[in-house]
Amino acid sequence: MNDKYIAPEMLSPNNLSQLAQMMDRRPKALLIAGGVHVLTRQDSELFLLPPEVIFLKQVSELSRLTRNDRMLEIGACVTLQRLFEQAQDYLPAIVIYALRNIANVAIRNQATIGGSLAISSYRSDLFLVFAILGAKVEIRSLKDGKLKKVKRVALIRLVREGFLILDSQDVIVNIRLPISDWTNWQFLKLHRPFSTDKRSLVIVIVARVEKDIIHSFHMGTLVQGRYLVYDYTLDAQLIGRRYPILQKDMLFFQNLLEESLDHEEYVMTDYVRYTLISVAMKFLRG
Ligand SMILES: Cc1cc2nc3c(=O)[nH]c(=O)nc-3n(C[C@H](O)[C@H](O)[C@H](O)COP(=O)(O)OP(=O)(O)OC[C@H]3O[C@@H](n4cnc5c(N)ncnc54)[C@H](O)[C@@H]3O)c2cc1C
Numbered sequence: 001m002n003d004k005y006i007a008p009e010m011l012s013p014n015n016l017s018q019l020a021q022m023m024d025r026r027p028k029a030l031l032i033a034g035g036v037h038v039l040t041r042q043d044s045e046l047f048l049l050p051p052e053v054i055f056l057k058q059v060s061e062l063s064r065l066t067r068n069d070r071m072l073e074i075g076a077c078v079t080l081q082r083l084f085e086q087a088q089d090y091l092p093a094i095v096i097y098a099l100r101n102i103a104n105v106a107i108r109n110q111a112t113i114g115g116s117l118a119i120s121s122y123r124s125d126l127f128l129v130f131a132i133l134g135a136k137v138e139i140r141s142l143k144d145g146k147l148k149k150v151k152r153v154a155l156i157r158l159v160r161e162g163f164l165i166l167d168s169q170d171v172i173v174n175i176r177l178p179i180s181d182w183t184n185w186q187f188l189k190l191h192r193p194f195s196t197d198k199r200s201l202v203i204v205i206v207a208r209v210e211k212d213i214i215h216s217f218h219m220g221t222l223v224q225g226r227y228l229v230y231d232y233t234l235d236a237q238l239i240g241r242r243y244p245i246l247q248k249d250m251l252f253f254q255n256l257l258e259e260s261l262d263h264e265e266y267v268m269t270d271y272v273r274y275t276l277i278s279v280a281m282k283f284l285r286g
Contacts, residue, residue, distance in 0.1 A: 076114025131155035231260035244286025
């Protein structure tokens, strides 16, 4: 029986330039932020890691949390709990609500924002919330031994099955989240998120209403932890309307919503369709 266990080489860079050097020399190394996903996805009794592991949590640039008038810049290794505790005066209420509903404090103290967006097998609640709120992710790729090549990806553009595709040369450095005053919002998480359960559903709706007029509206849904459903038509039609929506316009919006849910049946099951329409129409009724 071959039960030899060779301990992996564990590296812990302090800054981006050290990280770049380590990644350059070990192109197959696994990056670990909080390690929650990596740990909980182990399916053997013996905890297994690849031969080379790079821990990101000590990288100073990845732990920054700053803001200006328009946005919060969240380092990829900021933990869910730290974001909640240190930025709650600036975070949109829906983010605070979503964070508080993820697992428990122990896990939130460990799991990072970057790790929550980078998972390649499912999308988290935060992926949906951040996407709907217009967040952009800054990714740096290794080139000539340096992490210099910068790419900014708006999460909302990754609709349907577009995961954040990272290769082993890419690192999420930070996430830019616009600071907006969403006056009305709804967050609903049903059944087991991230599971293949056909009823697994997360719905996020945000609106900015001033003097009873809708100035901005976004609604997105995450089905089975994979499929991001988002349609601009509803947003465009709602801007400038009175809120709550007038009774005489309700049928128009219900039809519009039904048309926008034109997805494959394995994504948009009757249950998902019914729940989505009920939640959205209730929101529009105020
Ligand atoms: C019991 C339990 C319940 C949970 N419930 C929820 C929930 O309801 N909603 C929710 O949203 N989350 C939930 N989570 C957390 C979520 O599922 C992830 O496990 C967690 O957010 C991952 O973050 P991490 O920092 O630990 O990532 P890690 O495990 O460190 O990394 C995850 C993946 O991302 C890559 N990665 C990490 N950081 C970077 C980076 N900066 N650049 C490039 N690649 C990177 C890693 O290589 C790895 O492939 C739950 C977790 C547990 C254990």
